[in-house]
Amino acid sequence: MSNADTGIGASVKRREDLRFITGEGTYTDDLNQPGQTYAAFVRSPYARARIDAIDVSDALNVDGVIMILTGADMAADGLGDLPCGWMVKQKDGSDMVTAPHPPLATELVNYVGEPYALVIADSRHAARQGAEAVMTDFHELNPVVNLASAAQSEQIHAGIPDNRAYDWELGDKPATEAALAGAAHITRLDLINNRLIPNAMEPRAALGVYEKGTGDYTLYTTSQNPHLERLVLSAFVQVAPEHKLRVVAPDVGGGFGSKIFVYAEETAVIWAAAKVGRPVKWVADRSESFLADAHGRDHVTHVELGLDQSGRFVGLKVQTTANLGAYLSLFGSAVPTYLYGTLLAGQYRTPNIYVEVQGVYTNTSPVDAYRGAGRPEATYVLERVVETAARELGRDPADLRRMNMIQPGDFPYQTPVALVYDIGDYEASLDRALEAIDYQGFPARRIASKDQGKRRGIGFACYIEACGLAPSQLAIQLGAGVGLYESGEIRLNPTGNATVFTGSHSHGQGHETTFAQIVSDKLGIPFDDVEVVHGDTGRVEFGLGTYGSRSLAVGGSALMMAGDKIIAKGRRIAAHLMQASVDDVSFEDGKFLLAASNQSVTIQEVAFAAYVPTSYPEDLEPGLSEKAFYDPKNFTYPAGTHIAEVEIDEATGEVDLVALVAVDDFGEIINPMIVEGQVHGGLAQGVGQALLEHGIYDEQGQLVTGSLMDYCMPRADNLPDFIVDTTITPCTHNPLGAKGCGEAGAIGSTAAVMNAVTDALGVKDLSMPATSEKVWRILKGE
Amino acid sequence: MKVSLTVNGSKHKVDVPSNTLLVDILRDHLGLTGTHVGCDTSQCGACTVHLNGSSVKSCTILAGQAEGVHVTTIEGIGSVTDLHPMQAAFRDRHALQCGFCTPGMIMSAIDLVNTSKGLDNRAVREGLEGNICRCTGYHNIVAAVLQAAEVMQGSSDE
Numbered sequence: 001m002s003n004a005d006t007g008i009g010a011s012v013k014r015r016e017d018l019r020f021i022t023g024e025g026t027y028t029d030d031l032n033q034p035g036q037t038y039a040a041f042v043r044s045p046y047a048r049a050r051i052d053a054i055d056v057s058d059a060l061n062v063d064g065v066i067m068i069l070t071g072a073d074m075a076a077d078g079l080g081d082l083p084c085g086w087m088v089k090q091k092d093g094s095d096m097v098t099a100p101h102p103p104l105a106t107e108l109v110n111y112v113g114e115p116y117a118l119v120i121a122d123s124r125h126a127a128r129q130g131a132e133a134v135m136t137d138f139h140e141l142n143p144v145v146n147l148a149s150a151a152q153s154e155q156i157h158a159g160i161p162d163n164r165a166y167d168w169e170l171g172d173k174p175a176t177e178a179a180l181a182g183a184a185h186i187t188r189l190d191l192i193n194n195r196l197i198p199n200a201m202e203p204r205a206a207l208g209v210y211e212k213g214t215g216d217y218t219l220y221t222t223s224q225n226p227h228l229e230r231l232v233l234s235a236f237v238q239v240a241p242e243h244k245l246r247v248v249a250p251d252v253g254g255g256f257g258s259k260i261f262v263y264a265e266e267t268a269v270i271w272a273a274a275k276v277g278r279p280v281k282w283v284a285d286r287s288e289s290f291l292a293d294a295h296g297r298d299h300v301t302h303v304e305l306g307l308d309q310s311g312r313f314v315g316l317k318v319q320t321t322a323n324l325g326a327y328l329s330l331f332g333s334a335v336p337t338y339l340y341g342t343l344l345a346g347q348y349r350t351p352n353i354y355v356e357v358q359g360v361y362t363n364t365s366p367v368d369a370y371r372g373a374g375r376p377e378a379t380y381v382l383e384r385v386v387e388t389a390a391r392e393l394g395r396d397p398a399d400l401r402r403m404n405m406i407q408p409g410d411f412p413y414q415t416p417v418a419l420v421y422d423i424g425d426y427e428a429s430l431d432r433a434l435e436a437i438d439y440q441g442f443p444a445r446r447i448a449s450k451d452q453g454k455r456r457g458i459g460f461a462c463y464i465e466a467c468g469l470a471p472s473q474l475a476i477q478l479g480a481g482v483g484l485y486e487s488g489e490i491r492l493n494p495t496g497n498a499t500v501f502t503g504s505h506s507h508g509q510g511h512e513t514t515f516a517q518i519v520s521d522k523l524g525i526p527f528d529d530v531e532v533v534h535g536d537t538g539r540v541e542f543g544l545g546t547y548g549s550r551s552l553a554v555g556g557s558a559l560m561m562a563g564d565k566i567i568a569k570g571r572r573i574a575a576h577l578m579q580a581s582v583d584d585v586s587f588e589d590g591k592f593l594l595a596a597s598n599q600s601v602t603i604q605e606v607a608f609a610a611y612v613p614t615s616y617p618e619d620l621e622p623g624l625s626e627k628a629f630y631d632p633k634n635f636t637y638p639a640g641t642h643i644a645e646v647e648i649d650e651a652t653g654e655v656d657l658v659a660l661v662a663v664d665d666f667g668e669i670i671n672p673m674i675v676e677g678q679v680h681g682g683l684a685q686g687v688g689q690a691l692l693e694h695g696i697y698d699e700q701g702q703l704v705t706g707s708l709m710d711y712c713m714p715r716a717d718n719l720p721d722f723i724v725d726t727t728i729t730p731c732t733h734n735p736l737g738a739k740g741c742g743e744a745g746a747i748g749s750t751a752a753v754m755n756a757v758t759d760a761l762g763v764k765d766l767s768m769p770a771t772s773e774k775v776w777r778i779l780k781g782e
Numbered sequence: 783m784k785v786s787l788t789v790n791g792s793k794h795k796v797d798v799p800s801n802t803l804l805v806d807i808l809r810d811h812l813g814l815t816g817t818h819v820g821c822d823t824s825q826c827g828a829c830t831v832h833l834n835g836s837s838v839k840s841c842t843i844l845a846g847q848a849e850g851v852h853v854t855t856i857e858g859i860g861s862v863t864d865l866h867p868m869q870a871a872f873r874d875r876h877a878l879q880c881g882f883c884t885p886g887m888i889m890s891a892i893d894l895v896n897t898s899k900g901l902d903n904r905a906v907r908e909g910l911e912g913n914i915c916r917c918t919g920y921h922n923i924v925a926a927v928l929q930a931a932e933v934m935q936g937s938s939d940e
Contacts, residue, residue: 013873020881021869021888023816023856030815125799201820201828201916202882253818253882254916286821508880508917677876677922684919708825708914716907716920745919 006520006527008736011673014513016506025251028205028220033279036207037066039269040127041282042117042134043291044109047143047363047701048156051107051116051136059119059133064126067276068134069268070117071104079103079271082262083236084328087479088166088337088359096166099157099361101327103237103264109138110156110326111365112702113291115264120276124283143363143701147323148300150360156326157361165324165333165359170341170417176354179315183306187389193377194768195298195323195695196688197711198370200507202253203284204293206266208273216244218538219270223249224259224505225545228482230537232262232330239271249535252507256685257369258293259507260547261330265292290706295695296370298323299336299377305385311395313350313404318381320357325366332368333359338478339374339466339548345415346382347426347462347639348404353416363701369547371685371746375465383461383751388764397460397755398434402427405462408729419466421637422732424665429727430462433641433663436723442645455648456658459755460641463748467740468553468636468731486550487542488558489627490519490566494611496604497529501627503543504555505535508681509742510674511551517670518556518736522563523603524590541627549740552670553636553731560735561628569624570606576617577601577609636731636739640664642683642748644756653776655691655757661723664744667730668737675741679724682745688714689746690753691769712769787848789814790858796845804843805829808855816856816885820914827913830886831855837893839886839912856885859892867933868892868926877926879917887913887923895931903928 006012019025056068081101088096105116119130144153144163151162180186207220217240223229226247234242252259265282273280284292299322306315322336341355386404390397405426406413413421442458449456469475472483489501500519504511516530533539543555567587574592575582578599586593591600609616610624645659662679669675692712696704705711730737750768757770761778783800786793789812796811808814808831817840820828829840832854840853860866868888871877878884887910894909895901901909906927907920915923 014876016881017873017878018862020878020884021856021865021872022860022862023814023885024862025816025881027815027818027882029819030809125801199916200880200882201826201914202818202880203820251881254880256916283819286823286826510879673876677879677918680919680921681879681917682919685916707823708821709823713914713916714919715914716910716924717904719907719920721903721924722919722921 007517008521008670010517010671012513012517012527012671014510016510016512027202027251027253028207028222029283031207031220031250033207033209036279036281037120037122037276038124038127039118039120039272039280039282040131041115041265042119042131044105044112044114044116046109046138046140047112047145048141049109049138050141051105051109052139053137054117055135058135059130062126062130062133064122065119065130066122067120068117068130069272069275071102071106074104074271075102075106079239080237082264083232084333085330085481086334088168088333089479090166091169096333097160098165098328099160103267111363113365114326118268118272120272120280145362145364145697145699145701147298147321147360147362150362156363160361163361165328165361167358168337169356171354172352172416173354176315176317176352179352180304180306180317183314184309185307185393187305187385187392189303189385189388189765191301191303191381191384191765192767193297193299193301193380194689196296196370196693197290197695198256198258198293198296199289199713200254200256200258203286203289204259204263204265205283206269207279207281208270209279210274212277217270218246218248219266220248220250221266222252222259223247224255224507224547226505226535226537227503227543228545229262233267233270237267239267246538248538249505255507256371257296257373257547260545261294261368287707290711291365291703294329294366294368295325296367297377298367301381303381303385305389307389311393311400311403313348315352316344316350318344318355322357322359323362323364323367324359325364326361327366329366329368332366335369335374340378342417342419343375343378343464343466344382345417347406347464349406351416355417364697371682372743373548375743376686376747376750379461379463379747380751383463384754387460387755398430398439401460401462402430420634422634423729424637424639425727425729426462426639429640429663429665432725432727433643433661436661436663436725437643437645437659449647453650455650455760457646457756457760459644459752459759461748461751461755462641464637464639465743465747466635467549467638468632469548469550470635471633472631482544483631484544485629485631486544486554486558487627487629488555488562489541489625490559490562491625492566492607494608496607498523498525500530500532500559501540502532502534502555502559503540503545504551505546509546509551514552514670514674515556515559518559519563522560523566525603549638549742552736552738553734553740554630554632556736556738557734558628558630561630562626565626565628566624569626570603572617572620573606573609574601577615633733636667638664638666638739638741638744640744640748642752644749644752646753646756646760648760648775650779653772653779655770655772655775657687657691657720657753659723660687660720660749662745662748663725663727664741665727665729666741667728667739669726670738676724678741679745680722682743683722683749684714684719686746686749687719687753689768690750692718694769783845785845785848787851787853789853790855798845800845802845803841804848805840807845807848808840814855814857818882818885820883825914827890828883828886830889830913832889832893837890856888868930871926871930875922875926875929877918877922883913883915887915891927895927895934901928901931
């Protein structure tokens with residue numbers, strides 16, 4: 001294949017597919033070790049209780065049970081707590097209040113499903129039987145489940161009054177309140193952002209191996225960021241020192257955020273492997289995934305948008321209570337603050353914005369990043385209130401947005417909520433989306449639906465997101481515990497092919513293809529000669545992993561930098577081979593050229609010379625392998641317009657999503673096929689939140705939606721074909737001009753669908769998900 | 783209990799506890815890890831295989847029910863160098879991302895095409911209702927199944 005078929009911009013078929021479609025993928029549960037044992041976790045049946053006594057005698061008698069380990073055993077071994085990696089500063093400048101989070105609970109359990117012991121056995125079945133035979137005396141305590149009243153409820157954690165982890169703010173409160181006081185019109189809205197359960201199709205799993213002879217640990221696990229996992233397990237939990245711990249994330253079956261975090265289970269498994277002296281394997285049941293994977297969203301918000309006589313936004317005030325769950329998960333504190341409040345300017349020139357967020361503990365599973373992580377919540381607030389304002393004022397929702405949009409000439413644009421947008425063309429996406437949905441034809445379609453006993457509605461969302469996390473110094477200033485650069489290494493082998501190492505991780509995104517395209521394009525090496533390695537701390541130097549739509553913008557940029565270094569060294573070698581001055585050697589399409597004499601040497605010849613230096617510069621090291629760490633200069637700002645059109649059956653309340661358009665600006669695109677796929681998947685999750693999905697706890701803190709029979713996942717017949725398109729303004733500050741595409745679908749679509757449903761029903765609000773029952777009740781006037 | 787069954791054309795005898803599920807026989811005893819377990823309520827379809835030619839969720843079949851059956855798994859329908867038209871279409875239309883639901887989705891889709899005439903977008907969506915994919919939003923899966931159906935039904939008419 002020529003480079004045009006495989007380079008940047010080509011929809012190259014994915015090379016990873018060949019193993020997946022033939023059943024040859026290697027997920028964690030597909031790995032087994034000689035002498036392997038199986039772990040089953042003993043989990044709290046109560047949302048809040050004191051552990052008075054644990055009796056393991058019956059369990060130890062179960063045939064096949066080898067060992068039972070409790071939280072007390074873990075504490076006795078000196079293992080540390082699971083940390084929260086982002087320190088949020090409160091309004092008064094003080095640090096947020098963090099509750100201790102032991103991997104295995106010792107004295108108190110704080111959510112249903114919290115692990116407090118594990119049973120190791122010869123078989124999976126024996127381990128489960130053993131777990132069921134552990135007898136625990138619990139003293140039940142009153143659980144705190146309701147988010148809105150959590151501050152007035154019993155105190156969950158000692159030393160944390162009002163169950164409040166933090167009271168955080170951003171923006172100018174007096175200026176915003178003054179702007180609202182002077183506004184010609186204020187639109188007010190109370191919104192709930194429903195709790196979601198991520199449900200990657202591969203349940204979490206871990207296989208821990210300890211080598212007695214060397215003291216080396218290897219943890220195979222379902223992680224989006226194996227190096228971060230290793231860092232946390234060594235530096236904070238202190239299971240093993242970093243240089244003695246290898247973390248491998250092999251093929252991983254989806255993440256959507258839920259596999260970013262360091263959990264109790266893999267911590268316990270790698271620790272137990274040394275205790276037992278045999279490999280230990282654990283694979284979650286789906287039921288365990290529901291209880292013990294970090295959940296997403298779960299906000300209660302009041303928003304006020306002030307507009308002047310002409311419809312210009314003058315002020316936006318947002319008050320949010322965010323459910324953090326029982327403990328602060330790894331990035332749980334940052335999601336409802338820095339990844340949320342900073343996005344509330346959206347695509348608009350609103351001059352005054354103020355947001356305050358109360359982060360509260362409840363006796364529910366920890367809440368953390370789920371696809372979009374804060375940005376869907378921000379978009380939901382802003383785009384619901386903007387649409388509502390348009391309806392209250394009798395304005396066309398597209399026109400009202402258009403008159404408030406930041407214009408191409410306004411960039412770089414400093415928002416009132418900390419971010420500096422580098423580039424965008426928001427009207428271009430809006431116009432393309434209006435055309436794609438045939439906005440002009442909507443009134444006629446609405447009438448046609450009405451004639452058939454159906455109500456039709458249309459809804460918009462013009463979203464922005466901050467991706468490419470993140471400029472390290474800025475992130476650390478804002479409380480991040482680590483830098484958020486990415487590493488990349490290109491190793492040219494003596495025979496001229498390339499092995500590429502990235503700290504980014506692919507669990508469906510297709511890095512093995514996309515990153516090979518980048519390197520192939522950059523160095524002029526055939527696509528098939530580029531191999532991409534990821535997901536193994538034993539092979540890749542370092543990395544921060546994949547989340548926040550960062551892989552291409554940050555990890556891809558690191559590879560571009562490594563490529564520049566390869567070219568720079570290659571020029572010196574080539575100059576020597578061609579007996580020329582380095583300054584006269586240029587590089588193009590895999591060839592080092594000497595224009596004056598029309599001589600050239602290929603990059604493969606240069607690689608060979610680097611390893612077999614028969615004729616070689618005296619002062620140059622042999623070898624042709626270069627690495628780079630790319631630290632972003634700014635966030636990237638993907639943006640776009642999503643428009644949903646729904647038809648509601650008056651008899652049943654069923655919401656039929658008849659059309660969903662997404663026009664997104666992701667900057668430069670490496671593989672359009674993969675980008676479209678990412679958008680499709682995000683849209684499905686966004687629609688799922690709007691119409692189907694809801695993680696529900698009862699008053700006792702029991703998870704009512706604890707299986708796939710209760711929690712409504714989007715299925716093929718719930719969704720339409722999507723209409724997707726892109727506009728492009730290249731990112732101004734990274735070498736690829738790329739912004740990131742992984743989350744956009746889930747960010748814009750939820751608000752668009754709910755705007756369409758409320759439009760069809762003629763109601764101001766309706767809590768998500770808009771199930772047929774809820775809609776039917778509204779239609780009946782209940 | 784002892785169970786004899788034919789998997790991908792090869793005869794096997796396994797000795798397993800009677801509460802063993804077919805999916806566990808395939809994965810743990812025969813090493814056929816292409817068939818996946820995604821849930822514990824027979825909802826997700828990741829474990830779908832063909833039993834005597836029809837698609838079943840292999841987490842719903844107990845060892846005793848597997849006596850004498852012919853099972854085809856994802857490993858039995860094609861290989862990297864000789865893809866089944868459905869496998870080829872999934873790759874061609876980018877109908878998979880993380881790949882975890884894919885084997886079950888492909889096995890269901892083959893049975894759907896084998897047992898349906900005149901498939902359209904809606905019929906494919908309804909036919910795959912028992913298989914959950916969290917990555918793709920199904921858009922490209924539907925396109926792949928329709929593309930494969932043309933190839934499969936075209937060739938079966940010859």
